[in-house]
Amino acid sequence: MFDNSEPTKTSLSELGEFGLIDHLTKNFSPKHSSTIKAIGDDAAVLDFKDKQTLVSTDMLVEGVHFDLAYMPLKHLGYKSVMVNASDIYAMNGKATHITVSIAPSNRFPVEALEELYAGIQLAADLYNIDVIGGDTTSSTSGLFISISVFGEAEKDDVVYRSGAKPNDLLVVTGDLGAAYMGLQVLEREKQVFKANPNAQPDLDQYTYLIERQLKPEARKDIPPLLKELGVKPTSMIDVSDGLSSEVIHLCKNSKTGVNLFEEKVPLDPAVISVCEEFELDSTMIALSGGEDYELLFTIAQSDFDKIKGNPNLTIIGHMTEESAGMHLITRANQAIPLVARGWNSMSSEE
Template sequence: MFDNKERTEIKDLGEFGLIEHLTKAIELQAPSSIKGIGDDAAVLDFGNKKTLISTDLLLEGVHFDLRYVPLRHLGYKAVQVNLSDIYAMNGTASQITFSIGLSSKFPLEAVEEIYEGALYACKKYNVDLIGGDTSASKQGLVISVTSIGYADEEAIAYRSGAQEGDLICVSGDLGGAYVGLQLLEREKQIYLENPSIQPDLEGKDYIIERQLKPEARKDIVELLAENSIKPTAMMDVSDGLSAELLHICKASDKGCKLFEDKIPLDPMTYETAREFGLDPTVCALNGGEDYELLFTIPQSDYDKIKGNMDITVIGYVTEAAAGCSMISKSGNVYPLTAQGWNAFQG
């Protein structure tokens, strides 16, 4: 599984030795980080800001497959998917804790790769790794990340704030992560049947990266702030556009009209979905793992975002009685249903 010529057994270091080895190079960046790793708890100071906290758990065989997920990418993605939850509240991420459960098949060199990816994500997003835990695992690799951030109380965007007439917006493009996953799964099956055949991923870099190395949209939160736009409701797209939009509508007691022809799709996503016999719109609606931001804004803010190529208006909020529906490219109306990914499905 690992190409390292040298192999250092975790048991040779012990838990505290492992922690010391992995964290010795960490330098705190955020002003709010008073004390990080090295005591019984981290110490943070946010002054008069409201604190935001979110936790995600990633399990081998459920959330990732090590047959095609590089360990550095896994560490990077584990951080990104967690930071995304803070940005989805219109907040600023500032710290994470990073916990890991390891089976005996992982040497120190493999764990180092995971942490290298995590620390690269932290550095890129100006976030401090301030603690965590390590444990033995008999069920494969387990990663748990808790993200911590802050925001002014009046800036926090909840799911429940959408108002009738608001515009529904989404950042970036959708469906790429799901189509990238289909490509990786196909190549895995080909490899398992014939290990001599090399993966054929040429020209598919974008959708592969959307799956293996997603980017949390800190830049969108900053853009909205620079333009004095306060989203009335906001979520990140982790389980598919339809599921997230229905969450906002339910929490806000509203309905919605979504326009199929407005859903942003990258050409590579569209073309590859067609190659697999998939409907690109369905991939965007139900695929998940894009980690784009879905948010609603008052119509009065439209002029502030209309020229931005990275934000697309895809519909509008209605009264609850109107229900949640999508207008197809042919003008037909379909009820919006949530068919996103479910970790507890068999």
């Protein structure tokens, strides 16, 4: 798992910039009819016809967003696509295209970048996304990945952060906190490995947590599920920086308050048990952990019957008047003010 040995190494300078782009993208072939021209000209040409175009971009920086000591490059490529696609699903859209720019330092051989692109390609294939361009350059230290993602949606289907109304139900997909606890486990194993490189970690019981950290899946399935259920959310956001931070975004953009019920927050049993092991409060982890890439949205009360009992969806609260404020209602039925303590601020405090 921590084995970074590379049997074959081809230096980047052997291929050159144009050679590298050609080499890394030779297996990509467009799947969408909206892709008129992909890689190979000054710009890609897309045709979304009567649909609206969704655009988002995220940059991933070695030493800030990922640690190659425990993040295999193929997983990193996969995750880079997920992080971006998640933003399109959060608009209730379909992710269709990405551009991928990378700036590796010269410590990365071509084979390492092939691994990275294998993960990108796997994600693009599974999520039906065309890779339409990018830039390949070099960095003086570390690996930088910048991805822009494009998606499409019918004009009337797009969901913003700003449409929630008081009394709307607050809904989240999947479960929360696992990716953050996966990171804690990996960080601990890294320290163990540093102290004793021959230690064989037994990570079986942490499989779910580590997978959520290293190979998250964006919720491509949710926009079509909602369509099938006949529900259009009134507001939506993806959960990348921790639940509380995202709930606050919806409230601020929609000018509402919220009551979020601690007992409703969906936690996987593995999160509960690892939090006990690490002596951490699992609610706090779900609220502030981040990197879940689940979707958080609000729906009108009248749509309750349509989503009731769906195993993908959990109602965790309801919106209130803005003047009522944003509160977490604890298991002891106490209302405490909701504060944004995202993943970034947590890590900087540690």
